[in-house]
Amino acid sequence: MERVTLPAAAWRDRAELQDLCRVLRADAGDTRVVGGAVRDTLLGCAVSDIDLATRQAPEDVLAALQRARIKAVPTGLAHGTITAVLPDGAVEVTTLRRDVSTDGRHAIVAFTDDWREDAARRDFTMNALYADPATGEIFDYFGGIDDLKAGRVRFIGDPLQRIAEDHLRILRFFRFHARFGDVPDVDGLAACTARANDLMALSRERIAAEVLKLLVARGAVPTLELMIAQNILLPVLPEITAAGVAKMAKVADHEAEADLAPHPLRRLAALLPHDPSVGEIIANRLKFSNVQRRRLISALSGPAGTPGGTPQTLAYRLGPDGALDRWLLTTSGVEAVEGARAIVAFAIPVFPLTGGALVQRGVGKGPDVARLLRQVEDSWVAEGFPNAVRTAQLADHAVDQWRRSTSIA
Numbered sequence: 001m002e003r004v005t006l007p008a009a010a011w012r013d014r015a016e017l018q019d020l021c022r023v024l025r026a027d028a029g030d031t032r033v034v035g036g037a038v039r040d041t042l043l044g045c046a047v048s049d050i051d052l053a054t055r056q057a058p059e060d061v062l063a064a065l066q067r068a069r070i071k072a073v074p075t076g077l078a079h080g081t082i083t084a085v086l087p088d089g090a091v092e093v094t095t096l097r098r099d100v101s102t103d104g105r106h107a108i109v110a111f112t113d114d115w116r117e118d119a120a121r122r123d124f125t126m127n128a129l130y131a132d133p134a135t136g137e138i139f140d141y142f143g144g145i146d147d148l149k150a151g152r153v154r155f156i157g158d159p160l161q162r163i164a165e166d167h168l169r170i171l172r173f174f175r176f177h178a179r180f181g182d183v184p185d186v187d188g189l190a191a192c193t194a195r196a197n198d199l200m201a202l203s204r205e206r207i208a209a210e211v212l213k214l215l216v217a218r219g220a221v222p223t224l225e226l227m228i229a230q231n232i233l234l235p236v237l238p239e240i241t242a243a244g245v246a247k248m249a250k251v252a253d254h255e256a257e258a259d260l261a262p263h264p265l266r267r268l269a270a271l272l273p274h275d276p277s278v279g280e281i282i283a284n285r286l287k288f289s290n291v292q293r294r295r296l297i298s299a300l301s302g303p304a305g306t307p308g309g310t311p312q313t314l315a316y317r318l319g320p321d322g323a324l325d326r327w328l329l330t331t332s333g334v335e336a337v338e339g340a341r342a343i344v345a346f347a348i349p350v351f352p353l354t355g356g357a358l359v360q361r362g363v364g365k366g367p368d369v370a371r372l373l374r375q376v377e378d379s380w381v382a383e384g385f386p387n388a389v390r391t392a393q394l395a396d397h398a399v400d401q402w403r404r405s406t407s408i409a
Contacts, residue, residue, distance in 0.1 A: 004140070005138060020084055021134070023064050023067075024064060029132075031133070032115075035129070038130065038131045054096070058077055071085040076094075079097065096117065097111055097112060119142060119156070123156065124155060124156065124176060128142055151182030152183065159188045159192075160191045171207065174226070177223055177226075192232060193230045204285055208287065212265070215262070224271075228242050239282065247270045251267060254336040258341050260344070276297045279299070308330075314326055316348055316381060324340055353392075358395065361395065376395050376398045
């Protein structure tokens with residue numbers, strides 16, 4: 001087999017990482033880089049997380065890090081994972097493992113010193129690539145390099161068995177396909193389709209994490225179309241339909257044309273019926289944080305089919321993110337792109353009037369001050385955020401009207 005090595009990459013030159021690898025005896029073959037860092041470097045993608053696999057037992061890893069005065073956090077000691085906290089970023093170090101038993105959600109593992117045995121328990125061939133930290137030599141036990149070249153996400157071993165071990169692998173199959181795949185692996189797709197109902201056994205947090213990552217992948221739209229056709233999402237997100245995917249495709253196009261980074265909650269909102277109550281249901285089901293919940297519901301609020309204001313007024317009322325969500329969900333074509341750019345470029349002004357200014361004009365303290373302040377602010381927004389002189393005129397006009405109404409009363 002042809003010897004393959006990692007190309008040059010910035011992360012490989014990290015001095016602290018090199019020191020860590022020396023401490024863990026990588027030069028003796030005890031420790032290798034594994035998974036995403038190897039895969040993404042081969043593809044020329046940016047690498048954010050570094051994972052190391054080692055033949056050393058967890059207690060030996062801890063002792064070695066302590067001797068080297070490297071901060072060690074036992075983040076998953078039962079599964080052999082220790083986080084080495086380095087000045088330029090944390091690195092996870094995991095002892096080679098084999099599965100003893102699994103129930104579709106959790107696994108009981110035993111430690112091993114066999115690299116192939118450790119690779120065999122991983123999900124996809126492209127994630128079971130190891131590399132020597134110093135030489136860059138790659139160790140590929142299941143054809144992951146060929147699958148990477150082919151744009152094929154392929155399970156290691158029997159797909160049905162791998163899904164039975166961890167049901168989340170159904171969603172991971174599609175997420176990785178959306179990111180790296182060209183043509184779906186036939187056996188993997190058939191297994192995911194057959195076991196789609198297994199998703200109901202997963203925690204909603206795990207489902208949410210995978211779905212949100214999938215939505216911003218480069219191939220999200222065709223992958224979602226495939227998932228809808230195979231009824232993959234029906235057990236957990238039946239609200240997502242082919243019509244929703246078509247709408248998300250338009251939003252994705254507008255994001256790209258306006259040079260916006262894709263946002264998963266905006267894209268999720270596009271997949272759903274334009275109804276804030278649906279957003280509330282989905283947020284509850286997927287156990288979203290309060291911030292995520294508010295953003296999803298806001299995106300689905302307001303009149304369907306119209307943004308409910310100019311780009312600038314939406315930005316003032318909802319903030320840039322909320323305005324972009326609402327605008328892109330309710331407009332299309334040139335209007336969508338130009339409006340999105342206008343929101344990004346808009347410097348949100350501060351309303352230059354306070355309740356004290358109305359009290360100085362003779363309005364008695366109390367609810368009338370707050371009501372009149374909102375009235376003047378609405379006029380100020382409607383006129384396109386005029387200067388302080390015009391704002392004072394708007395305030396004078398509102399107070400005059402208030403005086404007339406109170407005198408009549």
